[in-house]
Amino acid sequence: MSEAVLRAEWPAPGGVQAFTTLRHGAGRSIVPFDAFNLGLRSGDDLDAVARNRAELIERFALPSAPRWLRQVHGTHVAIEPGHDEPEADAAVTRTPGTVLAILTADCMPVVFASRDGDELGAAHAGWRGLAGGVLEATLDAMRTPREHIVAWLGPAAGPQSYEIGREVYDAFVSHASAAAAAFVPTREGHWRVDLYALARQRLARAGVMDVHGGAFDTIGDARFFSHRRDQRTGRMATIAWMAP
Template sequence: MYRADWFVPKGVKFAFTERTGGVSQPPFDSLNLGTHVGDQLPLVLQNRQFLLQQLSLSSEPAWLEQVHGTEVVDLDIDSNRTADASLCRTTNHTCVIMTADCLPVLICDKSATQVAAVHAGWRGLCDGIIEKVIAQFDASPNELCVYLGPCIGVNAFEVGDEVRQRFIDKHQQTESFFIPRADKYLADLQGIARYRAQLMGVNNIYNLPHCTFELKDRYFSYRREPVTGRMASLIWLEK
């Protein structure tokens, strides 16, 4: 799922899943793709198999054990799967990350020779995971396309001043992406990600302005429901 008016290079495929269309039961209803959230494993595996069929994938996506860090794995040479981003330059793998409020970021180059999937929670985003992935591409930043998927929106993502200050300590201009509310702040994850990618020199940035917290019927949200499922964001090179 993505907007038809986005530029997507020929040879690149990607998808952001929603919560519907699977077999998991409440509170994981229904297309839960996470095996670590308490759902019945056979149902999750059915959901994953359904995803393979729907997207016509030739092999299982490279599911990661995400830890809210900045580790990036090159799927073509590295067997490690404890990371928050993956990258590949062949048709042998599908990059995938899971979210339920955090920001999914998919990246490719215009020549369709390399792709990456990034799990950008606020910690990883603040610590530079997007910049780290962009730096690993064998292409200049102005030759990249960045796609920002559904995440918790600015009207719902409330954080404390310590979170705001961590971002400002990295880039003073980031302050504009935090809106005061009582003794807290509302944070714009997509806005920060766009700004940080632009600082790296990326000009082709697209986003789905969907709030996972507000759109209960379409998306899982950990902040709304701590026991819930996970969506997947996938990107791969066509064979």
């Protein structure tokens, strides 16, 4: 079981579970979506994805079917999402047994939990969503005071591999000059960017200091799906819930 997921390493309150699925170790999708693709809109066979999603629930004994989102790189937060896949890039629940789900393949999944284990949030933070304020929007949707929230940064494109252009650089540095520290010049008009550092900066400004994770690189690590590396590829799911 362990080879199919990466468990979150963070001081989550008792009863809170979080993990990110890996590319292999489960699932039935074939090349180039092999094998544990959970994204319906990735171009994979829909029946294969449905089987993979059913396996996710059974293999990891999820307390309910995940609340999938129709992610659009925006900042809308679905509060207590149902099973109708609302258009949103983050979700918040206060209901034990509700399973939040974020799909990624280089973007950064972020999970938030209240220290008392009564509230949970999850966000899809690619560079557009991160610059647009999806993390702050998720925190705004939570009732828990910022100082009582712990966060985990799931696997994303890492600073050693993720090269971007001026549009991305300007989106962050124009918002806060301190963001420049997360960019390393590579060639004219291009930088390597540390999404994890940018997320930590923004969370700190928002009042969340207890932040964990951020040590993986989906582009350079073949355990993960990576759109930047492979173009046509599947999606991992970051899954989180409070025990019923």
